Amino acid sequence: MPTPTKGPRLGGGPAHERLMLANLAAALFEHxxxxxxxxxxxRLKPYAERLVTxxxxxxxxxxxxxxxxxxxxxxxxxxxxxxxxxxxxxxGGYTRITKIGNRKGDNAPMAVIELVLEPVSxxxxxxxxxxxxxxRDADKAAPAAExxxxxxxxxxxxxxxxAPAAExxxxxxxAAExxxxxxxAADxxAADxxKDAx
Numbered sequence: 001m002p003t004p005t006k007g008p009r010l011g012g013g014p015a016h017e018r019l020m021l022a023n024l025a026a027a028l029f030e031h032x033x034x035x036x037x038x039x040x041x042x043r044l045k046p047y048a049e050r051l052v053t054x055x056x057x058x059x060x061x062x063x064x065x066x067x068x069x070x071x072x073x074x075x076x077x078x079x080x081x082x083x084x085x086x087x088x089x090x091x092g093g094y095t096r097i098t099k100i101g102n103r104k105g106d107n108a109p110m111a112v113i114e115l116v117l118e119p120v121s122x123x124x125x126x127x128x129x130x131x132x133x134x135x136r137d138a139d140k141a142a143p144a145a146e147x148x149x150x151x152x153x154x155x156x157x158x159x160x161x162x163a164p165a166a167e168x169x170x171x172x173x174x175a176a177e178x179x180x181x182x183x184x185a186a187d188x189x190a191a192d193x194x195k196d197a198x
Contacts, residue, residue: 010040018069021047026070028095029079033114041097041113048113052094055084086117089128 009017024044027034029051036044051069054062058080066076087094098112 010043022069022071024048025051026072026075028113028115029070029075029083030072032117033112035100035110035112037103038097038099038109038111041111044113045095045097049092049094051079052083052087052115055079056088058084083115083117087115089120089124090116 010020011017020040021044024034024036024040025048028044028048051066054066063076063080066079067073070076070079094116096114096116098114100110100112102108103110
C-alpha cells in the first residue's frame, strides 16, 4: 500500500481513509469509471494501480491480499479475470484521470477516473498478432517438411508414367503460346499508331 500522505486525511482518520479508498476502488473496478473529486481521484490512482498489479500476478496470495482490502468477492473476481486479462500487455498506467470542471453545489473540482482497457497501441497489437501467426506457421511447416520427401517420390513416379503423353503436348502448347504473343504485338502496334496520331 502507498504510504498515506501527511496532513489532513480525506474526511477523517486513517481507518476512514482506508475504507473510503477501498470503496472507491471497488466502485472503479465494478463500473470501469467513476466521477469523484480531483483530490480523491489522485489518492485513488496509486491504490487502484497497486491492486491491478496484484491481479496481474494472479496467484492465490495476491488474491487474498486484495480480498483483505476489498471485501466484495464478485468485484475481486472481475478484477482478477476480466481487468487483469485486458491489461496484461500494459506495464503500468492502468488508470486515467480527466478533469471535468467544478461541482455545482460546493464548487469542488471534479474528475473522472477510469480504467485504461484498450490495447497499448495499435502497432504493438498488430506486431504481437503477426509474431503469433508466424510462430503458428512455423509449427505447421515443421511437420510438413518431414513429409515432403515422401511426396516428392510419389510425384516423380507419376511424372515418369505421364512422360509419353507429355511429348505430344508441346506442339499444342507452342501453338497456344504463339497466339497471345501475336495479340500482344498487335496491341503494341495499335498503341504506337495512337501515339503517332496525337
